[in-house]
Amino acid sequence: MKENRAFQYRIYPTKEQIDLIERTFGCCRFVYNQILSLQNETYANGGKYISWTKANTYCNQVLKADYPFLKEVDKFALTNSIICLDRAFRLFFDKKCEYPSYKSKKRSRKSYSTNFSHNNIVVMDHGIKLPKLKVVKAKVHRIAPSDWTLKGATVSQNAAGEYYCSVLYEFEKEAVNRPLDVNRSIGLDYKSDGLYATSTGVVCGSPKFFREAQKTLAREQRKLSKKKKGSQNYLEQKQRVAKVYRHIANQRKDFLHKEALALAEEWDIVCVETLDMKEMSNKTFGNGKATLDNGYGEFLQMLEYKLKERGKVLVKVDRYYPSSQLCSCCSTLNHSVKTENLSEWTCPACGATHNRDFNAAENIRREGVRIYLGFQPNSA
Ligand SMILES: [Zn+2]
Structure with missing residues (x-):
């Protein structure tokens, strides 16, 4: 049986890294809002809901050409932002949530998620390597067992201004087979x-x-x-x-x-x-x-x-x-x-x-x- 587990680490980015993290938050929000507008316009013109894969292609081919600053940040973060909007729409279609709303700089949560690919994320003794950011200083209080598979990471900033990185793993769980006493x-x-x-x-x-x-x-x-x-x-x-x-x-x-x-x-x-x-x-x-x-x-x-x-x-x-x-x-x-x-x-x-x-x-x-x-x- 496969299980997921996340370890959250406090990270201490440098000024340059903070700048890039902030820009990534901003780009994710921007892409989210752009795709939401696109969905709204398409719907108003009688069109069908756009799947996240098509929306992602639109982001890569159209948005990145029109707004070159999007090319400077982690590409997985942008795709995950599009997937996140898709999830919000699915909850709306299932009548579990309100219609998705635009993200504002003030109100929305400051975070972005990235995916593991070719060792782009590595947890080390005193730091975490992340896409685009390189190694960010971190307080690493625990290291996952070596047989766990790294799946991705989420970088966030809380209301107190502190930065965190949550690293997601997948592992095989053995069932405990002993009768309870x-x-x-x-x-x-x-x-x-x-x-x-x-x-x-x-x-x-x-x-x-x-x-x-x-x-x-x-x-x-x-x-x-x-x-x-x-x-x-x-x-x-x-x-x-x-x-x-x-x-x-x-x-x-x-x-x-x-x-x-x-x-x-x-x-x-x-x-x-x-x-x-x-x-x-x-x-x-x-x-x-x-x-x-x-x-x-x-x-x-x-x-x-x-x-x-x-x-x-x-x-x-x-x-x-x-x-x-x-x-x-x-x-x-x-x-x-x-x-x-x-x-x-x-x-x-x-x-x-x-x-x-x-x-x-x-x-x-x-x-x-x-x-x-x-x-x-x-x-x-
Ligand atoms: Zn008694």
Whole structure:
């Protein structure tokens, strides 16, 4: 089975390289808009939709002759921009998206994609070789295994002005063929003030850097709110906020990856509650400011993916399952856990004492294992 994976690297282009990258962004946008105009005119004159291959030929034969500056940038980037427009049209035809709109310098994402051909892209220890740009200095934190095939790269610039290069690979995935062991199962109970509590009695809290970074973010946002909108100071501060935000987001992502990886390595069956992410994000993303949630939704996606990679499973338990109110020893339902918001409680039926979170996690584990076994053809 073939799988794709991308590694993203921070790159540090020189002035000349930045100039060429910026021009490539611009040319991609230009070609996108030109082909969109062509499609619009053709349609208005009763003509048929133009395929991306024909549009690409038009770009090579007509646009490049009329606008010679297009010849100076990476040719794959222009073709990919045309393919990108084609994709937007297909989504529109399938009624999944609005009619494609023109890209503006201000609003559109600053990025372009290029393809691998004759070693035009090479990831090295301290740099990445890219078409037209030659070697761009990069922070290379990981190198793909030698049997992976390089497919392409995407160069982008974020709101904080930093440049990144995402390198795409294809590789052959071996299926893990070992029966899953229910004794190697764990339950996770979501914690809004951290990440989760486990059925084995461990709390994964929110790391110190995250709490401190949130204070920094709040401070920088306060500063921004005091500046005059549109002024030079305002724009500079806005960049600073974006940079802090980006930094925290990266740190958080790293943290979530590590936690998810550790669980996926150790356990066969990980049971979690489904959560209403929309409801949760409404709470954290009020007033339109860039604030950070703890990333539990993202974490579950990573976890599911990492488990799947290893031939293991993530089992989702319905969020209305009363995991916190059931006694994990005798299954008696105790409403007062919820109504009185108890963090420690004693089961009136069997006398077992419980920590609410660990007990909930254990119930989630049991329910998850029950669901998992229900889907296994040979289970008793
Ligand atoms: Zn009990």
